[in-house]
Amino acid sequence: GAGVSQSPSNKVTEKGKDVELRCDPISGHTALYWYRQSLGQGLEFLIYFQGNSAPDKSGLPSDRFSAERTGGSVSTLTIQRTQQEDSAVYLCASSRYPGELFFGEGSRLTVL
């Protein structure tokens, strides 16, 4: 597609459930980033993938969060045993490396 695609756009889940958020980056972009936007914390970096290098996971808030990128393209962010403080908009972005960022519309996660 022409832009960064994220799914689902909205997800409501119960505390303790696992969720998966998907990101399909712009074709040809070697770098992929996950960020989180929440009312309490603003925008924060979570993880990034660059080509075949090991991902930089330094922004993940706990070991309940993990992400993978298959085939250098689609990425999945998984949150296990969700907590209410995980409620946020999860944003994916991609870029050439180095280069301008292109953001997806985000996945809004609500944990009840």
Next chain:
Amino acid sequence: KNEVEQSPQNLTAQEGEFITINCSYSVGISALHWLQQHPGGGIVSLFMLSSGKKKHGRLIATINIQEKHSSLHITASHPRDSAVYICAAGYGGATNKLIFGTGTLLAVQP
């Protein structure tokens, strides 16, 4: 501690006014980003710069590496410029591993 500070937090302007939003950061960076987010909307990258000045239409971004400071200017502001403007610093050798400012909410009144 890596920090990015923006000012002002809120800004109201009349249509046509020249607008400046400031951003300062505390450590060496690989790139400085200016982002725009309309209410209820997605985030759009306006500029990525590591030195000097960039211009796109009515928007101008400057950066002073020595002073660790960047500014975003909007000339001839228009109500459609009303949005949150976010400064973000790329660090750790990665241009897009970002620390974000808290944003400036701009309202341009007709």
